[in-house]
Amino acid sequence: MELRESLVHLSDNYIEQKEEIFTGNVLANHLRKVIPSLVASLLGAQDRYYVKGSAGQSNWANIPWIAIMDLTITKSPQNGFYLVYLLREDGKGLYLSLNQGVTDLKKKYGRSVSRALEISGSDFREQLKYSKNGLIEGPIDLAASQKGSLGNLYEHGAIYSLYYESGNFPDNETLENDLEEFITLYLQLVLNLSVGSSGQAEDDEMGLSIEDGTKLRQHKRVERNQALSKKVKKVQGFTCKACGFDFEKKYGEVGKGFIEAHHLTPVSEIKGRKVGLDPVKDFAVLCSNCHRMIHKTEFVDKVEEFRTSYIVS
Template sequence: MKSALERIITEYNNQVIHFFRPTENELSRYFLNDVPEILINQVQLDERKYKVQASVGQGNWTETPWVSIFDREITESAMKGFYIVYLFRKDMKGVYLSLNQGTTYIKNKYKGRKPRTKMEEVALKLKAILDFSLDDFPATSIDLASYTDNSKNYMAAHICGKYYPLERLPENEELQNDLRKLIKVYQQLKAFMGLKNTDHFIDYLLNLEEIEDTQFQSDIQLVAPADTPRVPQTVPQKERTSEGMKWKRDASIAKEAVQAANYLCEIDPYHITFVSAVTGKNFVEAHHLIPMSLQSNFCRSLDVPGNIVSLCPNCHRSIHHANKAEKYLLIKKLYSLRKQALIDFGIDVPLEDLFVAYK
């Protein structure tokens, strides 16, 4: 494996000055035919289960050649699904071993709406969910030194992996062990997908927060309200969720906040929805004004009634999904209502910082 990677890194850029005839070019034939066989043999991949494929481009030499390992039950193409890939930098200073994702579905679905941010979001969700060591796979991001659309997509879609610089290419044993370990992470991902196809799984990942929040809002309906002293509170513990480890939210504290608001929307009390079958009151939802995802920035709990506002479902969706101007007005109003309470609970934050938190 080492000699194969070393040969590609040291010789590839000398070939791209020639016409693109991959079937006639010796290095190209080696990369397309021999390198996949080397990977298969070195880690004893079952070809009934895995497909190994390399690419030097289509029509023209690619700036970032790659060789991928596909679980056939997930995908057989780098355009969709999830796969392991060796990605070579344009400057050939090194190569990345990456657990990556096909981007065609996201590019098409979010065209014109910054699809790469969605690729990054999927990668972040999987980083939180999958169990792997940063000692094994420290490359939390990758830099292919290329500005082509494909390269930018690979970089945005990277989940976890490791970088091998040319001057410090590991020996075969380490390369083989790294690949075997990443295959185990790949198998974890496959198990997490369950029976979902890749498109449905991506949609599921991108909507995990809303799925879990729906359950949280249901829990609020059922519990008795807490009685929290209006003083700074201890930081809550983390708990494992379908999104990975997250700061724990207490439904009873949220119930305390919506009850204090008399089950009315704090944006506009005339936003009446329907009578809840559980509480017998106007149905509202609880929202943490300072997002719980920022808890690590505070030494006191964000899960306190002073940081939780009561919103009708429409205003709740607006504060998550509206355009910047509308979000600005909603946040500004809620901040003015909660500023003193935030101070009392020891979690005051400048309004400008709160805007940043909501992007």
């Protein structure tokens, strides 16, 4: 099944199927499994992105969605920003949208969340300055029936979007090209973000070109992602792969579970979403000293050679 066929099937049948029993529904399963699997196959680097579709939890959602989440930013549509297909509540059309997580912001801003989403969306657009025929900048119309609902907040959280009218979807090639362009747009926004909370360049970024600085920030963003780091440590343990240092043996309880996850892809070879995130083959656990030093050598991706050259006498 191609992307167009799959999305048209959703668009043409969702409103009717909402009248049917939710549990075990074939269309709901199509939304949860078939479309996400299809989208993931089109992305190529599936370890970088998490694709999830939802027709609701225990009952039908008014606005179903298929979200594409960069795992260095978020693994939940409740926070961060992500790509998402959103079907209008009345079923009259489908959006492909670079959108923002609304749940966490709603807790933070309360009744002002819609305005907060629009302001942050405007800031994101200033960073990207993207243009395309048919592009929608800012809020979209999902025909959300209830103000303050998740659907209503999705409307305000939109950064850039494309609209496909039900019964008049473009051909499959166009849909796939649109997805590819929005993935590139999403990636650019990820790379634009500074790792430092202050937004200032860190010491090792000073003097670098814009391109090299961007690659380095991407490298550090991967390494500092808490979910990824936790997974790496669970698989590889807490002993430095280079020098064998064990923080718990040296410092006792206070050092228990302390180690750093080092991403093995050299900064010079980072090419957007091709960066691997496998906790076994793409990372190594290193102590703080070895981690900092390995980046100063030619052995960023060769821990054993680093060990032989600099540690083992």
